[in-house]
Amino acid sequence: MRVEAFLRQGALSAPDKIAVTAGDTRLSYAELDAQSDRLAAALAKEGVRQGDRIAVLMENVAEATIAIFAALKAGAVFCPINPQLKTGGAAHIFQDARPAAILTQAKFIGLCSEASAGLAAKPFIVSTHAPAALPEGALSFGELVENGDGAPPETGDDSELAMIIYTSGSTGRPKGVMMSHSAMDAASRSIALYLDHRASDVVLCPLPLAFTYGLYQLLVCVRTGAHLVLERNFAFPHTVLEKARAEDVTGMPLVPTIAAMLLAMKELEPGALPALRYLTNAAAPLPPAHVEGLRKLFPGVLLYCMYGLTECARAAYLEPDQLDRRNGSVGTAIPGTEIAVVDEQDRPVAPETVGELVVRGPHLMLGYWENPEATQRALRPDPATGRLQLHTGDLFRTDAEGFLYFVGRKDDMLKVRGEKVAPREVEAALCAIPGVVEAVVFGRPDPVQGTILHAAVVASGSSLTERDLLRHCARSLPDFMVPKAIEFHSELPKTASGKIARRLLVESGD
Structure with missing residues (x-):
């Protein structure tokens, strides 16, 4: 099954049921289906063809869900892009994916314009700006949705490419993961099955739709006729x-x-x-x-x-x-x-x-x-x-x-005093201490031992000291897994998907 068929089925079976809530906006299945139809027809009129990439650089707003389904209905390939990226990160993805169009919010139009400036074939930008405030050359998202007419173009079968979604780049340059309609159908079907997902479910999603875990909250909800409540974070x-x-x-x-x-x-x-x-x-x-x-x-x-x-x-x-x-x-x-x-x-x-x-x-x-x-x-x-x-x-x-x-991860494994150490095992020991909220363990070069363990923790409302934590580790872990030093932080650096950015701590020397 093609992914946009999830929405078409929901609009047929329960047109008035709320599909998506985002802030003050509530879209029924019929409204989400109709608005994405009109946007798909408008994109086709602007020159989007089957197989073209459409970048969607938005926060968790209602327009993001319309954009995703419109891209698919236009026969295009949608590329969800993390709106927390800086210009250089967005430019790398634009240069790699070469989108025909970029759908974004008003607050990101400057970033999108700058990041796409060096492309040989410049994409057109569709923004949620009020029409009177649109920069030169940009199109109004609202006007395209309101005025798009005609049926969306004919699309192919579920073997076609549906999405290119970029990895976080935690182990190197971000790579574009190509997912077909059939693969996304299989994954969302399996998730819905083991979660016993129901049309009566109401799912709150504070995770970015630009990442797989957040995106599949939308896909599973729409395929099961459930209600998705989007929060920006x-x-x-x-x-x-x-x-x-x-x-x-x-x-x-x-x-x-x-x-x-x-x-x-x-x-x-x-x-x-x-x-x-x-x-x-x-x-x-x-x-x-x-x-x-x-x-x-x-x-x-x-x-x-x-x-x-x-x-x-x-x-x-x-x-x-x-x-x-x-x-x-x-x-x-x-x-x-x-x-x-x-x-x-x-x-x-x-x-x-x-x-x-x-x-x-x-x-x-x-x-x-x-x-x-x-x-x-x-x-x-x-x-x-x-x-x-x-x-x-x-x-x-x-x-x-x-x-x-x-x-x-293979890349995270450390060798300390001749022994292999998985940082997660030490992190689990630290998180078992009452008052420790988060912990991350990493290696630092040492001229004598080669690698020594360091840890960084966040502790909440406690009087814990480094000595307390080291004593706990010494009681519960082998000697070679006990960190040499433990530092306290008010917060740990995170990737946009919510993972602790171990690499940033290693590089910073903190």
Whole structure:
């Protein structure tokens, strides 16, 4: 199924039901379908052709959802772009994707104009400016939506490219991940199945639509006829939770940063979100202590610990009823897919042996946009069956029953005093200390030992000292895993997707 068909079905079955709420804007399924139809027809009139790329550089606003479905209905490929990027980051993506059009908000039009200035074929820019205030050459988003007429152009089948979404660049230059309609259909179908997603669900999303985890909140909601409530971020948690209560939110995605903020809210009482049915976590693993804290804060709410990556959206999930037995696990393969932990020769390893996770299934990317070398490194045939599998670059182990436990990224592994150290294991020990909200562990060069461990933590409302933390680590970890020094920070640097930016701490020397 093509992705825009999710919306068409929702508009047919429940036209008056609210599909998206963003700020003061509420769009029914019929309105979202009709407005994206008109915008698609207008884009085609402006010269967008099948296969053209359309960049969508917007915050979590209603116009972003219209833009995404309009691009698909025009037969184009949408490229969601993080609005937190600076001019250089946006310019790199524009130069790589070469969009025919850029759909953006008024506040970002200067950035888009500057970042696209060097392109050989200059894209036209569509902005949410009031028509009278539009810069020269820019088109009005509102006018195109209002005045677009005629049917959207004919589109192809679900094997076509639907989206190019760029990696965060945490391990190098951002790469454009190519996802077909069929892969996005398979991923969203699987997620909806294991979450038991329902038309009655109301999902609050404070995660950027420009990233996979946030985007799939939209796709899963629309395919199941649910209601998506968009928040621009989680910077003001009290305001976001008030909105969640007002909208009777039943589902909410978390990243570790948001979980830490919730757990640090001393005034937040259990049962504060009475309609809440489930919570999910992906993007980065939750420390076991945070899992326990969330379960106490939201009793009776299903907590799904998941693992995913841009190249396949989601790969594994843990059933909530397994949390007591397997705290720290991200479960098994999502429905309709397969996973394995393999050695350097791509052979499956025994339980409790660390290896790289590989993923197989209909939800895999087509490859990296115009980057065949990186594609060949990531997508390689299984030696036993010849089936294409995605090499994630992440290290895992399984227990005797095949449940996955994240160890760390290959790139993050450290060698300390001749021993391999996964920073996440030390971070989990630090986060188990009452008062520690977040922790990150990294290596620093040392002229004698080669590499020594450093840690940075955020502590909330406690009198913890470095000595307290080092004593705890010495009691719970082998000597070679105890940090040499621990620094306290008011906050840790984050990527736009909410992950702690370990690399920035290493480079800064803090």
